Amino acid sequence: MSxxxxxxxxxxxxxxxxxxxxHLSVAAxxxxxxxxxxxxxxxxxxxxxxGDLTLLSGQRESHFSRVTRLSxxxxxxxxxDEWQRNNTDLLSPGEEDTGRTTAEIIQDEVxxxxxxxxLAEQFGISALLDRRFKYLSTGETRKTLLCQALMTDPxxxxxxxxxxxxxxQLPPAAGCPAGRPAQRWHHxxxxxxxxx
Numbered sequence: 001m002s003x004x005x006x007x008x009x010x011x012x013x014x015x016x017x018x019x020x021x022x023h024l025s026v027a028a029x030x031x032x033x034x035x036x037x038x039x040x041x042x043x044x045x046x047x048x049x050x051g052d053l054t055l056l057s058g059q060r061e062s063h064f065s066r067v068t069r070l071s072x073x074x075x076x077x078x079x080x081d082e083w084q085r086n087n088t089d090l091l092s093p094g095e096e097d098t099g100r101t102t103a104e105i106i107q108d109e110v111x112x113x114x115x116x117x118x119l120a121e122q123f124g125i126s127a128l129l130d131r132r133f134k135y136l137s138t139g140e141t142r143k144t145l146l147c148q149a150l151m152t153d154p155x156x157x158x159x160x161x162x163x164x165x166x167x168x169q170l171p172p173a174a175g176c177p178a179g180r181p182a183q184r185w186h187h188x189x190x191x192x193x194x195x196x
Contacts, residue, residue: 100132
């Protein structure tokens with residue numbers, strides 16, 4: 001069974017800041033939600049879980065072979081890159097200067113039109129598949145990125161506030177795979193809530 005364990009972990013955030021995690025264990029099939037105020041370390045925790053931070057001391061052991069982290073920063077970069085494509089000569093042969101469609105963004109890494117259509121339907125963006133990605137609303141772009149992340153069938157999916165800006169109610173499967181409630185975890189300044 002796949003799992004991720006961090007024990008006595010100290011992770012480098014910057015030259016002067018670190019993130020300390022005494023113990024955290026995540027197993028396949030579990031759903032977690034970490035909540036806290038701005039600046040409480042939720043995004044840093046997401047980066048530590050994904051293996052994107054340097055471990056200074058302690059242990060981080062992951063048996064998940066496919067880990068995907070989705071963040072607002074990634075969304076901003078993708079939108080910026082799409083607008084940049086039209087303002088430079090980065091266009092691929094045969095590509096119009098109106099940018100890539102939502103379906104093309106979703107299938108950026110994994111080309112599977114049927115899976116793309118199923119995910120788009122699940123997240124209520126089927127009508128947007130032929131629309132240019134750069135013209136979508138913030139909520140629509142977040143749903144698009146979530147579909148893109150799910151195309152890779154990750155064993156561990158780490159969502160760093162991906163639903164901010166989503167006006168429409170997301171389907172139950174978006175928040176809690178297999179209908180399982182999130183596990184509870186408590187840390188000073190942060191907490192966990194069931195994903196329901």
